[in-house]
Amino acid sequence: MVTKKNLSILVWLCRNKKSKRTGLVPIYLRITINSESDELSSGRKTLESIWDKERKKVVGDGPQINEVNDRISQIQADLKRHFIVLDAMYTFVTPQMLKNVYHGLPAMTEKELKGKNKELTLMEAADRHIAFVEEMVERNKLAVGTLKTFKTTRIKLREYLKYEFSKEDIKIVKLNVGFAYSFYEYLTLRDPARIEANSAYKYLSKTKQFIAEAKKRGLIDAHPLQDFQCKYIPSERRYLEMEELLRMYNKPLINRLAEIRDVYIFCCFTGYGYIDVEALTKENIYNGLDGNKWVSKARGKTNERESVPLLPIADEIIKKYHDHPYCVVKSRLLPVNSNQKYNSYLKEIADICNIGINLTTHTARHTFATTVTLENDVPLETVSKMLGHKSIKTTQIYAKITQRKVSNNMEMLKNRLFDVDGSIRHL
Structure with a gap:
């Protein structure tokens, strides 16, 4: 390091x-x-x-x-x-x-710098940037998940270097675009985990960032991987339909599953992710200008503040766990289990409730963005603000126009243009 x-x-x-x-x-x-x-x-x-x-x-x-x-x-x-x-x-x-x-x-001097440039290795560049990210995490400027991704990228790079070159490091001046293509092939075809294309591109993107940051700081003269393009394949954003959401909410469950279900439903009606819900306290609840209860917290991932009016179901869930031992001892709003148990129990709940998609913190946010808000005519700009997105372009990834939304809009158009018997109205 x-x-x-x-x-x-x-x-x-x-x-x-x-x-x-x-x-x-x-x-x-x-x-x-x-x-x-x-x-x-x-x-x-x-x-x-x-x-x-x-x-x-x-x-x-x-x-x-x-x-x-x-x-x-x-x-x-x-x-x-x-x-x-x-x-x-x-x-x-x-x-x-x-x-x-x-x-x-x-x-x-330029001569001294060039001499040092020839010495900088890929692992040194990675370590330098990881140290910077660690400090940013300590200051709550970046999320722990971001640091984890950079550290995993470093591990994957070292594994690849051992596989391809029988060594654990390489000087940056010896890299070229071919290195990136070879690393991608290793991740998708040779790595024991058989990493998917998008995940492989994510590791390539972080690798490029290691080198780009070194160049910005004057540690190297050129970025040898600059021309390599990370071609992400758009993935389908899965979410729950309202019928599935209500089916899960009303399903009788044993306590350990009911608690996880309630936390997940809370996420679906607020847009919060697991890490943010786990940290919620009474201090995050306040009365807004409209006189209603709001929940507000800076997102762990982006540090952008996410403020959302509490819908009745979300408020009801908070009240339900007001005196829960975990919430009292930990001073938390909800009894959130470890992430491993949370995901494991969600799989059980999906089976019991006959839900065909993989329930995760991401599907909960997608459900909030799509089923709860956009399908009910909440403007995209408002949804973006509530999700704590820095750019509305990020929200557009979540904001899939559903068949139900198309149907509702066309039904309104039909009622406006046509009579009950199907004849066109004279406007």
């Missing part, structure tokens, strides 16, 4: 450069990154007699003394600020690079 880069800055007096005439001693800063050090002049001098060794500053009053101390503090702040930027851009940072940027120069 990427080596953690630690910066320390020591302020000290360079006594061997003390002026014999004035007795003034230059103030220097020693920059250390991991075990490598370099020195930077502050451009200021002071007398040893008024230098505080412990506090690393000049003691006393007066504008000149204050100016020296302010200058030292400013240099330290500037160095730390530049270091943060360099740390985000490079897999390595040296004191000389930090000094260069501080003086307004490029961190590395």
Whole structure:
């Protein structure tokens, strides 16, 4: 993984450069990154007699003394600020690079950069980006699922490199578009899991992202896989019809299945996914401008806020579990089991209720988007807002025009244009 880069800055007096005439001693800063050090002049001098060794500053009053101390503090702040930027851009940072940027120069000369470019490997690029994503997850800027996908991609890459080249890493400058095609063939034909095309393209997309991020940060000159196109095959978005939804809701079930069923129904009538419902608390419920109850939460996947008015069924489910032991102990709205049990129990429920599709958190969101909202004339823009989508294009993937919707619209048209006997009306 990427080596953690630690910066320390020591302020000290360079006594061997003390002026014999004035007795003034230059103030220097020693920059250390991991075990490598370099020195930077502050451009200021002071007398040893008024230098505080412990506090690393000049003691006393007066504008000149204050100016020296302010200058030292400013240099330290500037160095730390530049270091943060360099740390985000490079897999390595040296004191000389930090000094260069501080003086307004490029961190590395073109010759130095090209030398480093030749050394950067695919696994190093992957590790660098994964470290960045990990930090973003810690700050709640990205979802854990996103990090998991990048880590899985790295695993698949390493398995492929072992299979194809009998080694665990490769320099990026040695890659070409053929590498991408070969990796795709491995995933779909050689990988023991026999990965589907869309999943394989997902891993290729993440691989390209590893390299693209390295290029953006100046770590490589070119993106060798740039011309490889990930050709996703549109998949059918499965969802429940209203009859199936109500059949499941009204079906008598034992407690362990009834709880899972209720959580799933809640998702169908709010559009929330498993990870978001699991985290819901009383604080997520509020009274909207319309005087009705709303539920609001930033989605774990995108960090976009998803605010939805509570429909009666969803509100009824929340009330049902108000005093449930799990909800009381965990301070949660609903008794959500582990994801593994949740999916396993949903399969049982589907069999019992004679439902032919695979029930997942995705089918619940599709059901909300299609059966619950769009089929009942809720505008696409409104559905997009409630689903917490950043772009309405994402919602359009969910928003499949169903046969029922076509039938309802044409029935309205027929009633408007024709009489009961089938004769056209005179409009």
